[in-house]
Amino acid sequence: xxxxxEYFGGVDFSGAREPLANLWTALGHGDDGRLxxxxxxxxxxxLDLATFVANGWRPAARAGADxxxxxxxxxxxxxxxxxxxxxxxxxxxxxxxxxxxxxxxADEVRDAIPExxxxxxxxxxxxxxxxxxxRSYRQTVEGIRWLHQLREEHGxxxxxxxxxxxxxxxxxxVSPTLTTLDLGLPRRRAPSRPGEHRARAxxxxxxxxxxxxxxxxxxxxxxxxxxxxxSCLTAWLVRDDLDQPFRTAPSGRDVLELxxxxxxxxxxxxxxx
Numbered sequence: 001x002x003x004x005x006e007y008f009g010g011v012d013f014s015g016a017r018e019p020l021a022n023l024w025t026a027l028g029h030g031d032d033g034r035l036x037x038x039x040x041x042x043x044x045x046x047l048d049l050a051t052f053v054a055n056g057w058r059p060a061a062r063a064g065a066d067x068x069x070x071x072x073x074x075x076x077x078x079x080x081x082x083x084x085x086x087x088x089x090x091x092x093x094x095x096x097x098x099x100x101x102x103x104x105x106a107d108e109v110r111d112a113i114p115e116x117x118x119x120x121x122x123x124x125x126x127x128x129x130x131x132x133x134x135r136s137y138r139q140t141v142e143g144i145r146w147l148h149q150l151r152e153e154h155g156x157x158x159x160x161x162x163x164x165x166x167x168x169x170x171x172x173x174v175s176p177t178l179t180t181l182d183l184g185l186p187r188r189r190a191p192s193r194p195g196e197h198r199a200r201a202x203x204x205x206x207x208x209x210x211x212x213x214x215x216x217x218x219x220x221x222x223x224x225x226x227x228x229x230x231s232c233l234t235a236w237l238v239r240d241d242l243d244q245p246f247r248t249a250p251s252g253r254d255v256l257e258l259x260x261x262x263x264x265x266x267x268x269x270x271x272x273x
Contacts, residue, residue, distance in 0.1 A: 005170075005239050006030055007061050007069040009053065010231025012176070012224045013146075015075070015106070015139035019044040024224045026232035027057050028208070035208040035236040040218050040225050046146050054154035054169060072174035072235035074227060075143030076131035077158055078260030082117040083132065094161045094258050102148040106141040121259040122252055123245070128175050128262070147171070160245045160261050172238060172263045176230040182268035183207060185230075190223040197221055208233055238263045 010026040023046065027039035039060045043049040053071055057063070079087055079097050087109065088096035101109050110118070110132055118132040129136040150156045150171075157167035164170055180187060185204065191197045200220040208229075210216040219229045238244060245261035246253060248269060 005068050005070045007057070007063055007067055008035060008232050008235045008239070009057060009069055009071040010174070010228045010233070010235060011049070011053065011071060011073040012227040012231060013073055013075045013139065013143055014224075015142035018046065020046075022224045023049055024222075024228040025049065025052060025057075026219070026225070026228040027061055028232050028236065029061060029063075030236070031209065035233060036211060037208060037215060037219070037229060037232060038211045040215050040228065042224075046142065050146060050150055050154075053171075054150060054156065066168065068168040068170070070235045070239055071169065071171045072231040072238075072263070073143070073147075073171055074174055074176055074231050076121075076136070076140045076260065077143070077147060077171070077173040078121065078161060078258060079131055079140075079144075080117070080119055080121045081255050081258050082119060083113045084258055086113050086117070092258070094260075097258075098144055098148040098151070101141055102145045104141075106138045109141050110137045122249060122255050123259065123261045125175070125178060125262070127181060128177055158260070159242050160256050161258070164242075170242075172235060172242070173260055174231050174234040174238075175262050175264075176227040176234075178262065178264055179230045179234045182265045190226070191221060200226075204229070208236070234263060234265065237265045241266045244269070 007029050012024040014020050014023045023043045025041055026037055028035045028037040078094055084092035084097050088100045090096060113132060120130045124130050131140040155167055156169040156171055157164045158171045186200050197220045201216055218225045244263055245256045
């Protein structure tokens, strides 16, 4: 792993039936102390997304073979501690739950968890959904299945659940909804009136730049591209704060390493947000 990340990515994930129109990535790099987004693209299939996240991003960013990247993904990368014992054939652990879930359809996974144990994780906020509620359980299962494949085939690392070690591709869980609240960005993710995209673009320029006007237009016009850009921005903001969960909840290390953590803009946490 590099001492510092030069490249950053964001994934707007989808657990819906493929092919997909709402699965997007944003890709950027540090440029004179700011994030510059150089790519926004859709992916029709989760397998294609996995290939891009693992190594396919390098040509798009003109990155070297040894350069590292920090990706922000917007799905639950772990399960509630109360649910974990029901999602493995042995002792409950993060790795065991990933492997167990990866082999089963979404409805079977959800039905394996007693209803009163499908609640929130330590990190979950009232502003977002919980991993196994009716709205999100399919996305949670497909996201964990996708994550398991990335770890098995490409050696990526997910924090805070595991040590980064020698991995050059690192993933953190983020929430575009929380980032919108934390940074005071427009709540609506797609323009509702003519000309509204200009105000959205101006708000976003406070925090990042785009390589060209076309990329900026895509980000402020299409809801899923907007979420991918915010996921990328969050990865950029937390690049030097990967110990955030242990700093924020110091007594919960065992739970955090099982459930995971939704990373947020450090300034928002420091202000008590």
